[in-house]
Amino acid sequence: MSRFVGRMGLALFVLGAVFPILFSIIYALLYSVGLMGFGATGFTTAYWIKLFSQSQVAESFLFSAYISITCSLLSWLIAIALFEGFGDFWLRSSWTTFWFLPLTLPAMVSGFLVLQLLSGGGWLARVAYHFGWISVPQDFPIWTNDPYGIGIIVAHLLTGIPFFLLLFRSIWKEAHLAAFDVLAASLGAHKWQIRWRVHMPILYNRSKGNVLLYVLAVFGAYDIPLLVGSQAPQMISVLALRKYERFDLTEKPEAFIIALLYTLLVCLIILWKPSNEENL
Amino acid sequence: MKKPLFAFIILLFLFALSACKPEKSTTAELPKNWEHMAAAAKGSTVRMFMWTGDPYINRYMQDYVVPAVKTQFGIDLQISSGQGNQLVSMMATELEAGQETSSADMMWINGETFYQLRQLNALYGPFLDRLPNSKLLNLDSPFINTDFQQKVDGFEAPWGNVQMTFIYDTTRVQQPPQNRIALAEWIKAHPGRFTLDTQFAGLTFLKGLLIDLAGDKNALNGPFNEALYQKYSKELWQYLTQLRPYFWRNGTTYPEGVAQLHQLFANREIDFTMSNNDGEVDNKVLQGLFPPTARAYVWEIGTIQNSHFLGISAKSGNKAAAMVVINFLLSPAAQRKKMEPQVWGDGTVLDLAKLGPKDREAFSQIPGRKFAPDRITIQDRALMELAPAYMIRLAADFRTYMIEGKTP
Numbered sequence: 001m002s003r004f005v006g007r008m009g010l011a012l013f014v015l016g017a018v019f020p021i022l023f024s025i026i027y028a029l030l031y032s033v034g035l036m037g038f039g040a041t042g043f044t045t046a047y048w049i050k051l052f053s054q055s056q057v058a059e060s061f062l063f064s065a066y067i068s069i070t071c072s073l074l075s076w077l078i079a080i081a082l083f084e085g086f087g088d089f090w091l092r093s094s095w096t097t098f099w100f101l102p103l104t105l106p107a108m109v110s111g112f113l114v115l116q117l118l119s120g121g122g123w124l125a126r127v128a129y130h131f132g133w134i135s136v137p138q139d140f141p142i143w144t145n146d147p148y149g150i151g152i153i154v155a156h157l158l159t160g161i162p163f164f165l166l167l168f169r170s171i172w173k174e175a176h177l178a179a180f181d182v183l184a185a186s187l188g189a190h191k192w193q194i195r196w197r198v199h200m201p202i203l204y205n206r207s208k209g210n211v212l213l214y215v216l217a218v219f220g221a222y223d224i225p226l227l228v229g230s231q232a233p234q235m236i237s238v239l240a241l242r243k244y245e246r247f248d249l250t251e252k253p254e255a256f257i258i259a260l261l262y263t264l265l266v267c268l269i270i271l272w273k274p275s276n277e278e279n280l
Numbered sequence: 281m282k283k284p285l286f287a288f289i290i291l292l293f294l295f296a297l298s299a300c301k302p303e304k305s306t307t308a309e310l311p312k313n314w315e316h317m318a319a320a321a322k323g324s325t326v327r328m329f330m331w332t333g334d335p336y337i338n339r340y341m342q343d344y345v346v347p348a349v350k351t352q353f354g355i356d357l358q359i360s361s362g363q364g365n366q367l368v369s370m371m372a373t374e375l376e377a378g379q380e381t382s383s384a385d386m387m388w389i390n391g392e393t394f395y396q397l398r399q400l401n402a403l404y405g406p407f408l409d410r411l412p413n414s415k416l417l418n419l420d421s422p423f424i425n426t427d428f429q430q431k432v433d434g435f436e437a438p439w440g441n442v443q444m445t446f447i448y449d450t451t452r453v454q455q456p457p458q459n460r461i462a463l464a465e466w467i468k469a470h471p472g473r474f475t476l477d478t479q480f481a482g483l484t485f486l487k488g489l490l491i492d493l494a495g496d497k498n499a500l501n502g503p504f505n506e507a508l509y510q511k512y513s514k515e516l517w518q519y520l521t522q523l524r525p526y527f528w529r530n531g532t533t534y535p536e537g538v539a540q541l542h543q544l545f546a547n548r549e550i551d552f553t554m555s556n557n558d559g560e561v562d563n564k565v566l567q568g569l570f571p572p573t574a575r576a577y578v579w580e581i582g583t584i585q586n587s588h589f590l591g592i593s594a595k596s597g598n599k600a601a602a603m604v605v606i607n608f609l610l611s612p613a614a615q616r617k618k619m620e621p622q623v624w625g626d627g628t629v630l631d632l633a634k635l636g637p638k639d640r641e642a643f644s645q646i647p648g649r650k651f652a653p654d655r656i657t658i659q660d661r662a663l664m665e666l667a668p669a670y671m672i673r674l675a676a677d678f679r680t681y682m683i684e685g686k687t688p
Contacts, residue, residue, distance in 0.1 A: 036376075037372070037376060056684070119547075120547070121544070121548070138471075138549075145529070146533075147532060147533075226536070230532065231478065231536075231679075232684045232685075244369065245364075245369045246675070248675070249365065249368060249372075249399075252369070
């Protein structure tokens with residue numbers, strides 16, 4: 001009986017998870033070489049050659065990598081600084097629920113919030129104008145739709161920091177860090193020694209898998225870079241969608257190539273992923 | 281265990297691939313007589329895809345059209361958001377998947393969307409002459425019977441007619457530029473105060489500049505001409521790239537769509553916005569987005585005038601009902617309502633001379649436009665839309681030279 005259930009489970013997993021992904025990858029591959037879709041005229045490598053002759057794909061991948069790594073590092077570092085700085089507050093106060101509210105923000109709302117806050121006609125610019133620091137919107141620093149992705153990073157931090165705070169709180173409880181604190185203190189460790197030698201290694205080891213997942217989530221995010229990102233360079237998801245559904249129908253195969261390259265990258269990262277399960 | 285599982289995956293994959301073959305449309309015969317058509321349409325649901333980016337237009341559809349077709353014809357009209365290539369992608373995917381019935385029955389289309397849907401054979405037609413109200417249309421006008429240099433041929437029904445205008449604020453700009461040379465001078469004198477969006481309004485502006493550079497307003501008519509494009513677009517990119525540093529954000533980034541462009545104008549970040557609809561300025565002042573000092577105008581050499589159309593999906597399961605809805609949208613009552621600035625401010629496609637005295641009277645009594653130029657005066661300044669390939673090429677080159685900043 002249990003063997004039957006096991007087989008059914010496996011079949012359902014293949015049907016529900018493996019098959020759609022496999023199908024999509026093969027479909028994208030066939031589309032990208034002219035064997036599928038409208039305007040398909042038989043096998044061709046023209047779309048691949050055309051795409052690789054444009055520097056925008058490499059730029060987009062590099063830009064996405066820069067944004068996702070920066071967002072993850074900053075979120076992690078700010079979260080750990082807040083957690084260590086106000087440890088009791090995060091662990092005990094009922095106010096923490098309020099602090100975690102940003103986690104429930106849809107990406108589109110975070111994007112709008114950043115636009116309202118940081119754009120040349122936004123709230124901060126209006127405050128600056130009120131105090132006479134700027135006289136026209138152009139005087140305000142460019143923090144949205146900017147080539148350095150400042151707006152995108154800020155929007156992601158709104159959810160990234162609470163995400164890691166929540167994670168650290170659960171690690172604290174599950175790893176019994178309070179007991180380690182007492183033990184280390186009884187052995188004569190100072191407050192900073194406890195932080196560096198006890199907290200940091202445990203929090204780092206137990207959260208690094210999630211950091212990687214967060215990097216991937218930001219890498220493939222769409223709404224925020226569409227709203228507050230610049231048009232050159234564009235993040236990879238925005239570039240793929242532009243090729244997929246903007247103006248020129250003949251660019252559709254290129255969108256599939258970008259999706260394939262992105263899938264390949266994710267697979268490589270997951271294969272390389274540090275094994276941290278045993279620590280969790 | 282592994283082998284059967286592998287075979288199972290392969291089987292499923294082959295099954296899915298076989299479903300991808302596009303199948304021929306199995307259009308059922310529609311009633312010849314209009315009364316029978318209306319009877320066949322009764323009680324059905326029509327799903328319409330359209331651009332839903334303007335609250336006034338949405339309100340016209342939801343508060344006026346939807347209840348009217350329900351009470352008059354018993355049709356349940358459902359409106360969904362979808363336009364341009366998004367719509368083309370959706371319908372192409374449906375055809376690729378061999379879907380028998382499309383999820384779209386009718387849609388608001390024009391220009392390159394019409395061109396691409398025709399290429400995909402995704403449009404039903406010709407159907408226009410079957411609509412009783414098509415007799416009232418001004419089909420002699422090239423601005424109404426032609427869509428981006430392509431003959432409509434009854435595969436779409438004209439719905440509204442508009443002309444591109446520039447919008448400025450009289451408190452900020454006293455003498456708006458009337459041609460491209462004056463615009464260049466103005467932009468240089470006011471760095472950071474001008475930009476264009478990367479979608480339809482911006483591209484229509486670029487097409488107008490291209491026609492201006494060609495020297496003759498009919499020079500680029502007809503199918504896409506590579507040699508002419510090369511010749512005049514070279515001058516266009518020279519003109520624009522020398523102005524690029526003086527654009528908003530030094531020309532490194534541009535608003536994604538016209539709504540964002542309007543927002544920048546309303547926030548006083550820029551001094552000009554533009555609209556493909558000459559009546560939009562009144563509408564936006566009424567919404568409170570633009571100040572009452574906003575005015576729309578058309579350049580001396582003219583701006584592009586175009587019509588927007590309604591099409592029926594080749595795979596629609598409710599073609600009769602879609603035709604009844606389109607016929608209603610072309611009725612004098614629906615066209616007149618749509619033309620009121622406080623409703624939409626969209627120009628009519630009807631030939632007023634073909635209307636009865638009562639309807640004609642009703643059109644003459646639409647409250648006057650306050651901030652937009654008079655339609656009759658700007659008709660002399662109307663330029664024809666260019667073939668769709670011009671827009672595709674301009675969009676690609678705009679990205680290369682203006683967004684990415686490469687040298688032409």
